[in-house]
Amino acid sequence: MAGAHRTKRLTDALRSDGIRITRQRAALLEIIATSDDHPDAVELHRRASDEVPGLSISTVYRTLAALEEHGVIQRHQFQGDTARFEHADTAHHDHMIDVDSGEVIEFRSDRIEELQAELAREMGYDIVSHRMELYVRKRD
């Protein structure tokens, strides 16, 4: 399946980057690569514990930090929530958070990105990164 294939490519890239692929990291990578939601460290720990019993939460945190450093995952910090993660092999997008259900919806607007870059430029800056979150409620 596509997930396994993608995971294989990732582990190879990471290995040649000098980071060791242990059982715990392999499990976390697999889970992250095949997840389409935005789990936090505790949730990832829960999901990985089936595969790696006894897995420590600190290993999860350390792995997440390493993967983020190597550009494999992205970290998101939504309002008053724990850090959530998603794999980085997806096109850039922003998030809407349904304030009632907690659901996270991805979206993208090239027009807004252009306007952001233009605004920054006008003020003498270049954008290093940005973050846009819409906290929304379903229309009745």
Next chain:
Amino acid sequence: MAGAHRTKRLTDALRSDGIRITRQRAALLEIIATSDDHPDAVELHRRASDEVPGLSISTVYRTLAALEEHGVIQRHQFQGDTARFEHADTAHHDHMIDVDSGEVIEFRSDRIEELQAELAREMGYDIVSHRMELYVRKRD
């Protein structure tokens, strides 16, 4: 001065809202109303300690929570930073954060706001609130 005037109006409104204006709250209100930056709880505690020696950090946190609840201040949570506050008697705006200096620059784009609302609407949502931050670096 304008600051004092504004502060007076605020305290009256709060008082009639049933919240007591103590020495510590008066000091914090005055400081927040006359600050044009985005201090965090610890910084506000430092600034208010001149006026109210012995002021406790928990009182600062409790006061900030109360003021936010009453719409007097706004709380911002920038990337990997503590919560920062600013008075709410300013038109809506978003923030650019200079990643080198930490400086916070306010800006506003009606066009972007329109696009955000439109995007949400298209997906069947109304925007409750939003957050847009541009992490920027000065152009050389």
Next chain:
DNA sequence: CTTCGTGCAAACTATTTGCAGCTTG
């Protein structure tokens, strides 16, 4: 075989809370 990763427990940071006494309205 050596370097790097792991689990565990303890540390940390930002923030919140319980409680008994003190203020404000």
Next chain:
DNA sequence: CAAGCTGCAAATAGTTTGCACGAAG
């Protein structure tokens, strides 16, 4: 006075770190 505050110390939540042992390349 009575309801709200306050300071203090202790609790919390999420995350990070030191250490001795174990596993990966």
